[in-house]
Structure formats: structure tokens, C-alpha cells
Amino acid sequence: MDTTGTDDTAAFASYQSAFSEPPGYLNFASFGPPSSRVADRLADLLHTAGHASSDAMAHLQGEELRARSAFSRLTGFPLDRVGLTGSTSLGLFQVAFGLARGTVLVGAGEFPSNHYPWLRTAEAGRARIALIGEPGTQMTPDAVARSLGDDTVAVSVSAVDFRTGYRADLAGIREVIGPDRLLVVDGIQAFGVVDAAWAPADVLISGAQKWVRGAWGVAGIAMSEQALARLEPVLTGWTGVADAYRYDGEEHAPLPGAGRFSISNLSPYATGAFAEALELMESVGVAAIEGLVSTHAQALITQLDDAGVPVLSPRDRAERAGIVVAGVRGRAEEAHAALAAAGITATRHGDSRIRLSVHATTRSEALGEAAGVLAGFV
Template identity: 45%
Template sequence: MTTIEEFAAGFGEEPGYLDYGRVGPLSRAVRAEALGQYEALATSRFGTIDRMSAENGRVREAISALTGFSAEQISFQPNASSGLMHSAFGLTGGEVLLSAAEFPSVTYAAVRAAQAMHVVTPVWLETDHGRVTPAQLREQLTDSTTAVMVSLVDSRTGYLADIDGIRQVIGDRLLIVDAIQGFGISDVPYEVADVVVSGGQKWTRAGWGTGFLALSERAIEHLTPVFSGWVGSGPGERWDEVVDPAKDASAFTVSNADPVAEARFAAALEEVAAVGVAEISAAISDTVERVIDLADEFAVPVASSRNPAERAGIVVLEPLPEQLTVLAAALFNHGVTARMRPTSARLSVHAGTTEETLDMLRAAFTSYASAA
């Protein structure tokens, strides 16, 4: 078991970084894993390549430990968007209910599937400023609704969706969850979903080229593996014939994955499992509270939820339009890395966010308050 202090010591980025919602700098464990794997690939001693093929099983076991899905229900993906495309194109009819304010990976998957397959229709959910709640879904479900797509954490508002409550409302309809903004830091019941998709380049700090698609037994039964390559037909090479896709999550793969990427992701998730998602979530929540307190102290308007049950690691600041440029300049001038958008600034904290980073943020807020 790893302590939260030991986990935080694995953060190697420079002070001032508050943009994990965009990309998480590689953890020390991931960097060491990548260097070791590339060294092995560079020398390619006898048996090395065969050994690297075992990384697929390793990463699926690591994902299983954090999601509750069995390893056979999980396929490695190069990114979250690929998993969403597999899911949306695999729908076999009816209407899929989702918010138009979802991150484009979600909305594009639904629309492109409708345009290409002509079997499912996207229906746009009316929301409370982009927040998808069980109550809103209950009001807008119809008999034609066969699936619901939702982000676990909304990337613009930082809102943490109640996926357990959503499951209770939608019944036996397929629930497709894009978990990328909460995976590894939000202690939620993933097993209530039929499809869970995530990438590893954000909060798990595994780098680009990492992700997964986890499917319930019902999803495996109801989704069609439209993009199913030769590796999706079961173990072993397939020559001189084309056989049907496998009856598990491996059907939703096109080719062999990058074993170094799998190893990076596995190392990151093993590190998370060693300390525990609940402990990481608690540490992040405490730091989010401190960031909100700092914003209040300097009268920087907070647009994201103050309720710990409705947030993960994102704090959204939304000053008056004429003051947003002032805030952006203050953050930049004090070395704070944040995600600036047309109407807001998004700060993303992690369990490894340091006192020095919070001091830099305080200095930026001081400058903002003086200028504003």
C-alpha cells in the first residue's frame, strides 16, 4: 500500500501547473516504465518481443482493478475518442439521448454514427448549463430512447455526474460514460454503466496513446463491433479466412496495440490502485476547497460547483468579460498554467499540487485583484 504522500512525490512537473484536465505530465513511475520498455525494444534481446505482448493482459487487469469490469470485458484503445466511436457506431437502433454541450468526442461520435449507419438518432438533451442530471433525463426520456451518453465530469463546468442516479432513472437503456475527466480520481460506481471509456493522458498521467473501452455483458450482446479487425476475432493469427468477431470486448479492436503505451498506462493505474482512488479523491477535494477559498478571498467569481459531491478536480473561474483578460495575464505573469476559454479560466488540481503552486496562484490573484 502506498501513502498519499508517497503518491504525491511521484509528480515531477514544475510548480504552477494547474491544467490536468488538459494533460497530466507523466508521473515518475510512467517515465521509468517508458524508458525501460524502449530500452528493451531497442536491444530486442531474445524473447523481448514475445514478453512485450504480455502488456495487453497487464493493462486490462489494471483497468479492471479500477473499474470493476473483468479483464475480458475490456479492450485497450489508443484514446478515449476511439472507444466512443466504437460505442456509437455499435448502437443498433432507436434514439441516443445526450447533451449538445458534451465534449466534442461524445457529440461527434453520436452524429457520425447516425450519418454513416442510419440506425440511431441523436436527441439533444436540455440541460442546466451543461449539467446532466437524473431529473433532466427522466423528463426527456421516451420509449424510443435506447441509450444515454454522458461525461462523468463535464470538461467546461467541472460538474461530476451522478451516474448511479442516472442508471436508476434510465432503467435498462444502455448507459455510455466518457470518464476521461474523472477516471483515476473520482470514486464512482463504474459498474452501473454499460460502457466506460477513458484516455490516460489526463488525470492518470500516462501520456498520449493510452485509453480503454470497458463493456458490460449487455453492451457486448447489444453493440455491433463495426470496426473489428483481425485481432478482434479471437486469439491467434487468422490466415486464409475471415471469421466473425469475438464475443467479448476484444471484438472492438482493429489491430495490435502499442505495448509501450499499454505498459505506461498499466504503470500509472497500478500506482493509482496502490494508494486508492478514494484517498486521491479526498486529497484533491481538499485542494479544490483551498483554491475556491483563494478565489473568494480575492473576489474571483467561481462558476463551478462548491458541493464536493458535484465536483472532481476542476475549478472554473468566470469573471466579467472585461476582466477575463486581466485574469489571464495575471496567471501567465506568475507562471500558472491554466486552461483559458472565451468566458472562463479552468484550474485543474491534483493530489500532487504543491504549496508552492498555491502560493503562485495567490500571487496571480493578488495581481488580478489590484488590476481589476
């Protein structure tokens, strides 16, 4: 989106004015502070529930369709192949238990939420897990290709690596695994700030609480026709079946689309917050958000370079998103405390890494301040 036009400039000004995180907040990869619009929507839904009018339930339940519709528009998946679940982790569990056999390739450095579902399904005698590389190994198409076997049925990968900010080449991975294996994508570190083509994914799952800035308690899940055909609805509840409100004591058939992965009714407060956050993103476009995030990340890398602080994230704009990791060997605890004392919120990983993450609303002055603090710990 070209923000130089009058309408676009006004839309982006409205978008930015909806947020009020502290100037030193550089921790969006951990939690994205919601907008005033999300807060207002939550207040409205609580007011509706509190007054419990005759149409309150219908009003509250309508938030789920709002969220699904927005997630469908933003991902490009048809509405009937878009559902909601409680979190990214829960969605991954549902997918993992849906595979009855075969081997699933997962990066050894993935966030644990992309390990445990596959470990548990293997323990249950269903699909097995095979780890690629070690922590820090990038899930490139070449790394995936070297690990493929005749019994490989799926690859599960993060669209953006939580540890380094590396942006996976989903199209490249799709090409090397072929059309018959499933590509499962954990999108939580990318969705909302990466203007990606999600079509290569057979399954895309993204929670609302990070870059989407929609708070906890809900995640979008989108599926290809192949995924719907191949994944058994093992972890499906009463809301994921046909005629859910016909209480006849019989087992009902799963719904035909992604709705079959519903377990129970979700909180209308969570779905309403998600819908509001997604629609706010749509008001300016993900491409515009990505452009600012990329600019801020590059500026942060430059500031760290000027301060002599090692950068452990990819430098190529095409290979990174909003995460920039600084190396402070053996001094991360001290550095993290010093950043906090300076009003800068970041994440410490181990004893040698500080993860900084920027958004479209990040104040540029915070980047130099963070680099200045970290310079004392190199």
C-alpha cells in the same frame, strides 16, 4: 485510505515523490504530467525494443494484459469485459457505430468528442442523436428523465463535465433510464481521481493522458454484459477476432468479450505507460487521491472567494471533482497570460472563463497565487 498509518504514509510519500510537475501546474483536466515511474517504464520498453532479443516481442506485448488487468481491478469490471482502444474518442466512435437504431441522448454541453461519434453514426443511417439543454446544462437525472422517449436506446454522459467540473449522478441516471437502455460514460475527467462506483455504466471509457497521468495513445474500455450483447462490432479490426494470427483470408468471428473492439495492435509504450500509471494509483488507492483532490479544490474555491473572484463550478463536494472554474468576464485572454507569466498553467475557455484543475500532488501555495492573479481581472 487512512494516510496516518506508517505504511500508508510511506506509500503516499513514495507516490508523491514520483511526480515533478512545476509548483504552478493547475491543468490536469487538460494533461496530467506522467510520473518518473512511467518515464522509467517507457525507457525500459524502448531499451527492450532496441535490443530486439528473441523474447522482446512477447515482453512488449505483455504490457497490454498488465493495463487491462489494472483497469479491471480499478473499475470492478471482470477482465473479459475490459479492453483497450486508442483513445476515449475512438472508443466512443466504436460504441456509437455499434448501435444500429434508436435515439441516443447527449448533453449539448458535452465535450465535442461525445458529439461527433453520434453525429457520424446518424449520418451513416444508424442511431440518432438528441441533444439535451445547452452548453452549461448539467446532465442530472431529472434532465435526462424529461428527455426520454420510447425510442431512446442509450444515454451518453461525461462522469465529470469538462466545462464546470460537475460530477454526474450515474446511479441516479441509471435509475431513471431503467435497465434496458445503455448508459455510456466518458470517464476521462473522473477516472483516477473520483472513487466512483462504476457499476451503473454499461460502457466506461477513459483515456490515460489526463488524471491517470499515463500519457497519450491508449484508453481503457469496460462493458456490461448487456452492452456486449447489444453493440455490434462494426469498428472491429483484425486483432478483435478469433484466431487473429491464422491468416487464411476468411472473415473470423468477433471475440466474445470486450476484446472484440480492438482494431489493431496498440503501442506497447502506450500500454506500458498506462499500466504503470494505473498500478501507481493502486499503490495508494483512488479514495486517498480523491480525498486530497477534494481538499485542494475546496481550498482553491475558498481562495477565489476571498479574492472576490466568481466561482462557476459546483460548491458541493459531492457534485464536483478536481475542476474549479473562475469567472473573468471578457478578460480571460489577459488573465490567462498573467497566470502564465506568474508560472501558473491553466486553461482558458472563451473570453470569460479560466479552468483550474488540481491533483493530489498540487502544491497548496499555488492556489493562493492563482487567486491573487485572477483578482486583478474581476
